[in-house]
Amino acid sequence: MTIKAGIVGATGYTGEELLRLLSRHPEVQITLATSTSQPGEKVSEIFPDLKTLDLIFETLHDETIGEKCSVLFSCLPHSESMQHVPNWLRQGIKVIDLSADFRYRTPQAYEKSYGRHTSPDLLAKAVYGLPEIYREKIKKASLIGNPGCYPTSALLGLIPLLKNKMISEEGIIIDSKSGMSGAGRSKVEGGLREDVQDSFYAYSLEKHRHASEIEQEISLIAGKEVSIRFTPHLLPIDRGILSTIYARPKWKCDTKKLLKTFQDFYKGEPFVQVLPEGKFPKIKETTKTNNIQIGAFYDDHSKLVVIITALDNLMKGASSQAVQNMNLICGFEETTGLI
Template structure:
């Protein structure tokens, strides 16, 4: 199957190219940009001697004619202008931006852009892979989840759906590497600003808040507003989402771990850690895995959930490919079987 990538010059698009380059079924037919048409290896010198493919301008008719899937890794606000050009052209769309994740009013409020039409939103399937496979399998327009929501929702899903926590007390302390901010130049992202530093940002205002709340309320309509804050780590890639919830009854750590293992037993990329063992970002780096550690504090009746992912893979390109696999009747692990990098 031929695929095209739009937005190949960003970190997410670069990871899409890297992963799809080795995919046994998907073949990279073309890569596209809104900027200068140059060889991709000029934008990414590490590809010298590997590929001589050229970046092309975006021609939806041409792309739809030659490819079966288009992955759109453009920024929010840009992607929403591209998606309509591909709808109803017989090509599958996998969008990695936030433009198809929220209802129009919420999107306008949190992203400060004009949303796509309600008709297109109605076609878009939310691609949290482990929890929406049947709908993903029939999708033609796929909205890939955000990186923070992926780590957070995978961590929260079992206890929210089983309704064993207080739905009005969900606190999320999330941290990400600098690649999550994208590849554009920014004073706050230069080495001397982030090295040996830890910065909180978008305090109680992160655009992923409504995405997380929206999905939590689909699982349990009693869920109230969450407390969600994000921090920038002095590392390149990875997310750790540490989540605090109040249990409604007495549970042991062992019983919660068993619940998670049972629920995720058929999810090849979600790994539940043994009791007393908590995941680190380094342990999932370069992979499509999500590792989850759990601990019940019997003194307070609270459950601590630690969920880690690679923000560029499970939080973006890897999950996009996982979803595309399912959309095309392939094993969801196809092309993603590699183990994490360590150290």
Template sequence: MKIALIGTGYSSIELVRILLQHPNAELKKVITHSQGGKELQEMYPHLASIADFSLEDLEMDSFRSGLDVVFLGTPAGVSGKWTPKLLDLGVRVIDLSGDYRLKDPKEYEAWYKKEASLSYLGEAVYGLSEIYKEEIKGARLVANPGCYPTASLLTLIPALKEGLISHEGIIIDAKSGISGAGRGVSLSLHYSEVNENFKAYKVGIHQHIPEIEQELSKIKMEKVFLTFIPHLAPMTRGILVTVYGRRKSNTTTRDLIELYREFYRGSPFVRIRGEGSYPATKEVYGSNYCDIGVYVDERSDQIILFGAIDNMVKGAAGQAVQNMNLMFGLDERTGLLQTPIYP
């Protein structure tokens, strides 16, 4: 597969790392809208003698050379302008931005404060690999999920789909490392502001809220509203979500573990913990795994679910490559079997 990558942010550079190890992928070019002419290793010295790419300007001529797939690691509002042109050239697209995740254009414009792209929106497949595997296999355009939605949805969907947890009053308490904010500079991301600090942000206004609600509503076949509170943790990588919901039956912790193991049978990147074991971000660091733990608090009649991912891998670049594998008929594990880095 001949591949082009648009973007040079953290998710894009994680894609470079993964694609260079992929036995069926050939990264042909890295394209940027602001750094044309630079060497990639100037921006990221860790790639010296590994990824010798001269960055190309974002122009249509860059895509007329027999490419099979383009990854867009661009800010919101950019993909919607370029994806229709790429599809018209016969190139498949995997979009890591939010431009094609929301099916309602008005929702997109309200949450992202950008004009929605209507071209090919109906064709876009939401790329949550474990849930929409068959749809992804035949897709030309995949909307790669956000990092928080990936962790939240994989953690919550089995219990919700099987009717074990109420769809009303769900709370998702989420923590992320600072790489999720990208490489841009802002006061809130300075070392002095982040180190030895822990804080909530974008309370009630995070753009991933409608994405999570959209997918849960589709699973439940009725509208789901939830409370989602993201927090910034003083670490580079990782997301841990803790989900709280009301139990709807006499399900026990052991019942829930068995349900989750059966639900994700055949999903190589989802690992379900045993009773009394709960995931940690360090245990998925640098990998495409999502680790899930469950607990039924019979005293309070609550179901509590835990999910951990590396936001740069399973929450972005790794899942994008997993989707690419499915789109091109490969084993979804190809190029993604890196063992988590520990400690």
């Protein structure tokens, strides 16, 4: 059964990736792509590698959007999606939102990082779209809050050990490095590429919005409020995230036990690669895929558990994870269009 899908805000990096992914998805017909910067332009002229896609960028009209699609991906900026989603849901559309607007469980949590939420009643309806953790809930959802790129890289590395009570929730340190595309097309084309060329630096040191998203999910597992130390960095590369995570073990463990826990937890997961002992993730090996690589070891010198993850921030950290969520809510094979 072919579904009709639309992308709102389709000229940004995540929108472009969605166009590419959905154009080759055997169960999807793209019937709508909106843009505020390129209305009336052919998709194939803005993105020449999509020359077979016969589609024109449109202006968003909420009132008639339900006539064009049954599934909608929103790539609008934070605080904008929430203004449209209630209308889309009333029209029976299933919505996958790639902003932060529906990732939080309470309006208070959202407001601490992003400001006032104008559709707080929908937060209880939304499902956090991390398939490896919330698969069954996602299947029944009509509104998905697609996780952030840094949270995806951190949570998939932490949750197996937290759920198995192998590491403490206290004192977790997450040191993440991202390619510049994580900042968005406007910033990259507005001078960020030149700024980061031949350089490497930390940013948002005192407060990064993704920290609260990670804390929310860890706190749910811990059953209490948890704080982390999160430090993001910009790499002079286009895409990819590598996170190094440090945690205190709750009991005596070793590298073999850590890796066995990951292997058991992610057994059968098509997009999670748990690397063997002595092997560690590389951004290059996940580029343009929906895969996340995970490596880990116990450092006997510092008495810390060290977890390393790598993924493509535009794919598993955004657009391909959104397609993975779409496959689940539409009843398709989860890997369709992704491998």
